[in-house]
Amino acid sequence: MPDPLTDLIANNRRWVAGVNASDPTFFQKLAQQQRPQYMWIGCCDSRVPANEIIGLLPGQVFVHRNVGNVVQANDLNCMSAVQYAVEVLGIPHLIVCGHYNCGAVNASLDDLAHGLIDYWIWPIKEIQRRNPWVMKLPRERIGNAMGELNVLEQVANLAECKVLRRAWSENRAVDLTGWIYDVGDGRLRTLLVRLDRDSDVRALVAKAGEEIHARLGA
Ligand code: CO
Numbered sequence: 001m002p003d004p005l006t007d008l009i010a011n012n013r014r015w016v017a018g019v020n021a022s023d024p025t026f027f028q029k030l031a032q033q034q035r036p037q038y039m040w041i042g043c044c045d046s047r048v049p050a051n052e053i054i055g056l057l058p059g060q061v062f063v064h065r066n067v068g069n070v071v072q073a074n075d076l077n078c079m080s081a082v083q084y085a086v087e088v089l090g091i092p093h094l095i096v097c098g099h100y101n102c103g104a105v106n107a108s109l110d111d112l113a114h115g116l117i118d119y120w121i122w123p124i125k126e127i128q129r130r131n132p133w134v135m136k137l138p139r140e141r142i143g144n145a146m147g148e149l150n151v152l153e154q155v156a157n158l159a160e161c162k163v164l165r166r167a168w169s170e171n172r173a174v175d176l177t178g179w180i181y182d183v184g185d186g187r188l189r190t191l192l193v194r195l196d197r198d199s200d201v202r203a204l205v206a207k208a209g210e211e212i213h214a215r216l217g218a
Pocket residue numbers: 043044045067068069099101102103104105
């Protein structure tokens with residue numbers, strides 16, 4: 001049986017050759033240091049690859065992905081990545097990007113038992129409880145509305161985490177943006193843009209939630 005990974009190594013060699021052809025010092029420069037200006041917190045979904053969507057090369061975006069793009073203060077993985085991004089790399093722009101047709105969001109909508117993942121998506125389920133209007137939407141819009149509200153929730157969580165609190169109390173320029181990605185057409189939509197230490201995060205998140213309600217509830 002052929003090794004299903006052989007193609008991937010061949011792809012890699014072709015990619016390296018292509019990069020070297022356009023910039024022979026690309027890898028040499030990258031090996032010295034990474035200076036990304038953006039951190040991407042997104043979903044694991046294979047249809048939502050950070051670099052491709054925003055047209056950035058290796059070295060330009062620092063990426064953390066998990067199921068459902070969840071930001072929780074007790075998630076050591078996510079929090080360590082955020083800390084490294086903000087405190088070591090000094091990244092000024094943090095982006096939380098959710099997407100439509102998200103399996104994690106969809107799993108939060110039914111009352112079935114999915115196993116371990118149910119613990120992970122509990123915070124997404126809570127969003128539904130706090131926004132009772134969502135479940136009254138036409139069925140086909142519920143998932144999209146929840147996907148968008150999930151982005152707002154995770155941006156708010158990011159704003160409240162220790163790393164951001166400290167960065168903002170030390171007057172460092174770090175801002176938070178929330179996007180939703182449409183896997184059906186490849187486009188990003190901005191839900192929250194560049195919240196910083198001077199922003200009233202709760203008020204802006206509430207306002208963005210009302211806008212989602214107005215747009216998807218109409
Ligand atoms: Co997803």
